[in-house]
Amino acid sequence: MGAENRSTTSSARLGSRDIAVDLGTANTLVYVRGEGVVLDEPSVVAVNVMDGTPLAVGAEAKRMIGRTPNYIQATRPLKDGVIADFEVCEKMLRYFIQSVHQSKWSKPRMVICVPSGVTGVERRAVQEAAEFAGARPPAYIIEEPMAAAIGAGLPVEQPTGSMIVDIGGGTTEVAVISLGGVVASYSSRVGGDELDDAIKQYLKKEYGVDTGFRTVEELKMGLGSATPLRDEQRAEFRGRDLVTGLPRPVVISTVEIREAIEEPVASIVDAVKITLDKTPPELSADIMERGITLAGGGSLLVGLPERIRAETGMPVRLAADPLLAVALGAGMALEHLDIYGDSVFSGGME
Numbered sequence: 001m002g003a004e005n006r007s008t009t010s011s012a013r014l015g016s017r018d019i020a021v022d023l024g025t026a027n028t029l030v031y032v033r034g035e036g037v038v039l040d041e042p043s044v045v046a047v048n049v050m051d052g053t054p055l056a057v058g059a060e061a062k063r064m065i066g067r068t069p070n071y072i073q074a075t076r077p078l079k080d081g082v083i084a085d086f087e088v089c090e091k092m093l094r095y096f097i098q099s100v101h102q103s104k105w106s107k108p109r110m111v112i113c114v115p116s117g118v119t120g121v122e123r124r125a126v127q128e129a130a131e132f133a134g135a136r137p138p139a140y141i142i143e144e145p146m147a148a149a150i151g152a153g154l155p156v157e158q159p160t161g162s163m164i165v166d167i168g169g170g171t172t173e174v175a176v177i178s179l180g181g182v183v184a185s186y187s188s189r190v191g192g193d194e195l196d197d198a199i200k201q202y203l204k205k206e207y208g209v210d211t212g213f214r215t216v217e218e219l220k221m222g223l224g225s226a227t228p229l230r231d232e233q234r235a236e237f238r239g240r241d242l243v244t245g246l247p248r249p250v251v252i253s254t255v256e257i258r259e260a261i262e263e264p265v266a267s268i269v270d271a272v273k274i275t276l277d278k279t280p281p282e283l284s285a286d287i288m289e290r291g292i293t294l295a296g297g298g299s300l301l302v303g304l305p306e307r308i309r310a311e312t313g314m315p316v317r318l319a320a321d322p323l324l325a326v327a328l329g330a331g332m333a334l335e336h337l338d339i340y341g342d343s344v345f346s347g348g349m350e
Contacts, residue, residue, distance in 0.1 A: 017032055017033045017034060017035075017108060018032075018033040018108055018109040018110070018111070018334050019031060019032050019033065019097070019100065019101075019108045019109075019110055019111075019334075020033075020110070020111040020112070020113075020142075020327065020330035020331040020333070020334050021093070021096070021110060021111070021112045021113065021130070021327075021330070022113045022144075022147070022326040022327035022330060023043070023078065023089075023093070023112055023113060023114075023126065024043055024078070024081075024113075024168050024169055024170075024326075025043060025076065025078045025079065025080065025081055025168060025169035025170030025171070025191065025192075025193060026042065026043060026076075026168065026169030026170070026192060026193070026297065027040060027041065027042055027043055027169070027297075027323075028040075028041055028042075028043045028058075028092070028093075028096060029324065029326070029327035030096055030097075030099075030100055030327070031327045031328065031330060031331030031334070032100055033331070033334055033335060034335075036328075036331070037324055037327050037328065037331070038100050039096060039099055039100055040323075040324075040327075041057070041058030041059055041096065042058055042059055042061070042062040043076055043077065043078055043092065043169075044057070044058065044061040044062040044065065044074060044075070044076050045057050045061055045074070045075060045076075045077060045088050045091060045092045046060075046061040046064045046068065046072055046073070046074040046075075047072070047073050047074075047075065047088060047091075048071060048072060049070075049071055049072070049073050050071055052087070054088075054091045054092075054095065055072060056074075057091075057092055057095045057096070058095075058096075061074050062074070065212075065213050065214065066212045066213060066214070075088060077089035077092055078170065079170060079193075080170040080171060080189040080191075080193075081114070081115035081117075081118070081144075081168065081169075081170040081171035081189065081191075082114075082115070082118055082122045082125070082126075082170075083122070083125050083126060083129060086125060086128075086129060089129050090129045090132045090133050091133075093129055093130060093133035093134075094132075094133040094134055097110075097133055097134045097135070098134070101134075106134075107134060107135065107136040108134075108135060108136060109135070109136050109140070110130050110135035110136070110139045110140065111139075111140045111141075111142055111330050111331075111333065111334050111345070112126055112127070112130050112135075112139055112140070112141060112142070112330075113141075113142055113143070113144045113147050113326055113327075113330050114126050114141055114142075114143060114144065115143070115144055115168075115170075115171045115173055115187050116143040116144065116145055116173050116175060116182065116185050116187045117171070117173075117186075117187025117188075117189075123141060126139075126141065127139045127141065140345045141345065142329075142330050142333060142345055143173075143175075143182070144166050144168070144171075144173050144326050145164050145166050145173040145174065145175035145177070145182065145185060146175070146177065146182065146329070146333075147325075147326045147327075147329035147330040147333065148164050148166040148173070148295040148296070148319070148325045148326045148329055149162055149164040149175070149177050149293070149329065150328075150329030150330075150332050150333055151295070151319070151321075151324065151325035151326055151327070151328035151329030151330075151331075151332065152164060152293050152295055152319035152320065152325045152329070153319075153320065154177065154293060156177045156178075156180055157179065157180045157339065158178075158179070159178060159179050160178060160283075160286045160290070161176050161177070161178050161183070161279065161282070161283030161284070161285075161286035161287050161290070162176070162177050162178070162286070162287075162290065162293070163175070163176050163177075163275070163276075163279075163287045163290075163291075163292045163293065163314075164177065164292075164293050164295060165268075165271075165272055165292060165293070165294050165295070165296075165299070165308075166295045166296045166299075166325070166326060167191055167192070167268060167294065167295070167296040167297070167298025167299050167301075167304075168191045168192065168296045168297065168298065168326075169191050169192040169193050169297065169298075170189065170191045170192075170193055171187055171188065171189050171190070171191050172187070172188045172190050172191055172267075172268050172271050172296075172298070173185070173186075173187050174186045174187075174188075174271045174272055174274075174275040175275070176275060176279045176283055176287065178283055178286075183279065183280065183283060184275050184278040184279045184280075184283075185275060186271050186274045186275045186278070187271075188267060188268070188270075188271040190264050190267040190268060190271070191296075191298055192220075192297055192298045194264040194267075195220055195224065195261045195264050195265075195298070195301075196213070196216045196217060196220060198260050198261045198263060198264055199216050199219055199220055199224075199257060199260045199261060200216050201260075202256070202257075202259070202260035203216075203239060203250070203252075203260075204242065206256070207239070207250050207252075208241060208242045208243060209239030209240060209241055209242060209248055209250055210239060210240045210242055211237070211239045211240070215237055215238075215239070218237075219235070219237060219252070219257060220257070220261070220301075222235060223235055223252070223253070223254045223257040224254075224257050224258070224261060224301055224302065225254055225257070225258050225301065225302040225303045226258070226261075226265050226301050226302065226303040226304040226306070226307040227302075227303030227304075227306050227307050227310075228255075228258075228303075229254055229302070229303070232253055232254045232255055233253065233254045234251055234252065234253045234254075235251070235252060236249055236250065236251045236252075237249070237250060237252070238250070265301070265304070265307070268298070268304075269307060269308055269311050269312075272292065272308055272311075272312060273311070273312060276312060276314075287314060288314060288315075290315075291314060291315030291316060291317055292308065292312070292314050292315065292316045292317070293316075293317055293318075293319055294308070294316060294317070294318050294319065294322065295318075295319040295322045295325035295326065296322055296323075296325070296326070297322065297323055299318055299319070299322045300318075300322060300323075305317065305318060333345070
């Protein structure tokens with residue numbers, strides 16, 4: 001696995017150092033105190049359904065999606081940013097913790113990220129999964145938009161308004177932060193997965209073909225856009241004909257993909273507008289001056305910053321490293337407790 005070699009070589013000297021986990025619907029990232037982000041793997045587990053044994057985790061399990069025999073199920077234990085399968089999620093977390101901690105007896109303190117819109121029950125489920133996986137109780141919770149803002153380098157502790165939009169696989173988190181706290185926020189369970197599903201349904205409706213998860217993701221990344229392109233592109237892929245059941249080539253354009261994902265993209269833009277509407281005037285003036293910062297994998301959709309800029313009238317920029325912003329922010333909060341203090345955590349650090 002990509003980051004495993006780095007984490008394995010350094011794990012002997014890690015002891016029980018604290019770790020921060022960005023437990024995402026699409027990917028899980030692990031930040032080790034003093035080391036940085038050492039693991040970045042898909043949030044996928046392949047399980048033997050006969051006895052519940054995990055057979056593969058991360059990138060290896062993701063390659064199995066849609067290609068397994070009946071007794072193996074490749075599943076994603078998180079949906080819309082929250083745990084959908086507690087037992088599988090706990091096994092996945094345990095695997096990731098052991099990947100960065102060689103000692104089975106180490107009990108690292110853990111900071112774990114959750115969407116801002118989760119319920120108390122969902123929040124507690126995340127804490128319990130972390131603790132069952134080997135974290136030292138209690139596991140500490142930081143909301144994703146706060147972590148993303150810190151990771152993007154926004155001055156969250158200052159008395160000025162900073163707006164962050166974190167677009168992940170399962171959720172879009174929008175927050176206005178000032179003086180170390182969230183002043184206005186909105187959480188929408190629309191993200192990269194909704195874009196994938198919209199493309200899949202469009203292909204069924206318009207072309208009568210069914211496609212696998214990997215193909216849809218490749219179409220989104222290769223052809224997806226939120227605004228018209230100067231040079232529209234076309235590409236060919238193979239899908240399964242819904243009538244004959246046989247593979248069939250289909251040529252599709254960037255215009256069609258944009259049409260397919262218009263509804264979820266509009267929902268993401270609406271989340272930004274709703275949050276701006278709830279923002280106090282003084283902080284709105286700060287945002288007009290400083291701009292809106294985008295983070296998360298979904299922010300990489302071509303033309304999305306321009307779309308949000310056009311519909312809000314606000315300056316928009318991408319975080320320096322959108323994919324790592326949440327994990328880096330959670331890790332920075334862990335590294336610099338003297339700066340960020342207890343205010344960013346749900347419960348204080350001991």
